[in-house]
Amino acid sequence: MQRFATAEEAALALRPDHPVYCFRPQVLAGDARRFVAMFPGKTAYAVKTNGEHMVIETLLGAGISAFDVASPGEIRAVRRFSSDAELLYMHPVKAQSDIRLALESYAVRTLAVDHEDEIAKVHKIVRGLDIDPATVTIFVRLQTRGHAAYELSKKFGAAPAHAIELLRRLDRYGYRLGLCFHVGSQVEDPLAYERALASADWVRNRAGVAIAELDVGGGFPAEYGHDPRRRQVEMPSLDELMARLSANITEWGFADTELVAEPGRVIVARAFSLIVRVLLRKGRRLYINDGIWASLSDSWTGRITLPARFVPDPAIRSRNGNPANIVPFRVCGATCDSVDILSRPFYLPETIDTGDWVEIGHIGAYSLALRTNFNGFYPDTFVEVETPFGQEGPPEGLASIETMA
Numbered sequence: 001m002q003r004f005a006t007a008e009e010a011a012l013a014l015r016p017d018h019p020v021y022c023f024r025p026q027v028l029a030g031d032a033r034r035f036v037a038m039f040p041g042k043t044a045y046a047v048k049t050n051g052e053h054m055v056i057e058t059l060l061g062a063g064i065s066a067f068d069v070a071s072p073g074e075i076r077a078v079r080r081f082s083s084d085a086e087l088l089y090m091h092p093v094k095a096q097s098d099i100r101l102a103l104e105s106y107a108v109r110t111l112a113v114d115h116e117d118e119i120a121k122v123h124k125i126v127r128g129l130d131i132d133p134a135t136v137t138i139f140v141r142l143q144t145r146g147h148a149a150y151e152l153s154k155k156f157g158a159a160p161a162h163a164i165e166l167l168r169r170l171d172r173y174g175y176r177l178g179l180c181f182h183v184g185s186q187v188e189d190p191l192a193y194e195r196a197l198a199s200a201d202w203v204r205n206r207a208g209v210a211i212a213e214l215d216v217g218g219g220f221p222a223e224y225g226h227d228p229r230r231r232q233v234e235m236p237s238l239d240e241l242m243a244r245l246s247a248n249i250t251e252w253g254f255a256d257t258e259l260v261a262e263p264g265r266v267i268v269a270r271a272f273s274l275i276v277r278v279l280l281r282k283g284r285r286l287y288i289n290d291g292i293w294a295s296l297s298d299s300w301t302g303r304i305t306l307p308a309r310f311v312p313d314p315a316i317r318s319r320n321g322n323p324a325n326i327v328p329f330r331v332c333g334a335t336c337d338s339v340d341i342l343s344r345p346f347y348l349p350e351t352i353d354t355g356d357w358v359e360i361g362h363i364g365a366y367s368l369a370l371r372t373n374f375n376g377f378y379p380d381t382f383v384e385v386e387t388p389f390g391q392e393g394p395p396e397g398l399a400s401i402e403t404m405a
């Protein structure tokens with residue numbers, strides 16, 4: 001992978017016409033270590049967020065030794081680099097063949113369920129493989145309530161009374177038991193974890209079975225930008241959120257239970273930025289070479305505002321307007337699909353023109369992982385960049401970090 005001090009240096013040296021992902025391994029390792037130091041339990045990185053080989057390798061190097069996986073593809077992404085990393089198969093609805101493969105070929109011994117029929121599938125395979133249920137930890141996933149960019153309890157999770165039945169059934173079969181929840185990705189409600197812990201406590205007290213582990217899921221918010229035209233959600237900093245979570249864990253009597261977290265976004269978002277090129281400017285519209293079917297679907301569906309920096313092409317000798325004037329541009333993606341127009345604007349200098357580049361920051365989560373080959377566009381060029389996004393100083397003396405949604 002080619003290395004550059006900054007993304008701007010990469011753009012000016014490569015003059016790329018196709019999107020380029022700028023990977024910052026030091027940022028990734030630093031953010032992973034920071035989370036591990038703050039969370040009072042085991043950190044299992046959620047591979048779905050970004051399962052690129054460079055991410056898995058860097059995280060293993062930074063000391064992450066547990067991974068939340070959702071499919072054999074994600075299991076293989078980890079096993080390619082580590083034969084002994086712990087794999088937690090936390091997807092609550094799995095194919096029978098995938099459960100068998102995980103248990104038989106990859107030594108997975110931790111799974112999640114949210115329904116009795118999923119328990120029946122797992123138990124049949126455990127019996128068939130002659131595995132002692134006491135060596136398998138099964139987490140019952142609880143529904144939660146709260147606000148997040150993505151609510152995950154619409155689809156998964158058992159209501160508290162149902163979770164009690166599931167725990168008792170698993171206990172009768174002899175499994176080691178856990179409770180887990182996911183408060184939603186990019187949580188926007190500081191009380192979400194506390195409510196989920198209260199619910200887990202309620203379930204534990206009534207189930208009357210021993211709960212060996214509690215998995216508080218992901219959801220920890222990553223640092224993004226803020227659209228100046230929208231109301232800003234007031235969220236505590238990660239340090240404050242973690243301090244509150246740790247205090248709540250003690251208050252709700254889980255301090256002696258083994259704890260797990262499955263962070264994704266908060267670990268990998270800052271580790272990548274993306275250089276895109278303006279293929280055409282039409283008035284206040286910019287047509288760029290990426291879009292919702294490539295790296296920008298998360299910012300679109302999650303209404304996430306990403307910070308962006310303007311990288312002007314020095315070959316453009318004359319420009320209209322004032323570079324200090326930051327104005328909103330409607331952004332159209334690379335494909336022929338008219339859905340591929342971002343719902344919210346990029347704020348950029350009014351001088352931006354066809355041929356310039358924009359570096360979109362903090363794009364490491366749910367970007368590459370969701371890119372498609374639609375229309376034959378599949379961004380897959382990577383460079384390594386040393387300087388964290390936002391520390392390079394504004395190009396052309398611009399004072400602000402422009403934002404887009």
Ligand SMILES: Cc1ncc(COP(=O)(O)O)c(C=O)c1O
Pocket residue numbers: 046048049068090091152182184185186217218219220262263264265266365
């Ligand atoms: C089961 C599970 N664990 C962990 C994560 C990671 O969540 P986040 O990126 O919000 O930390 C997700 C995200 O969808 C998930 O579904």
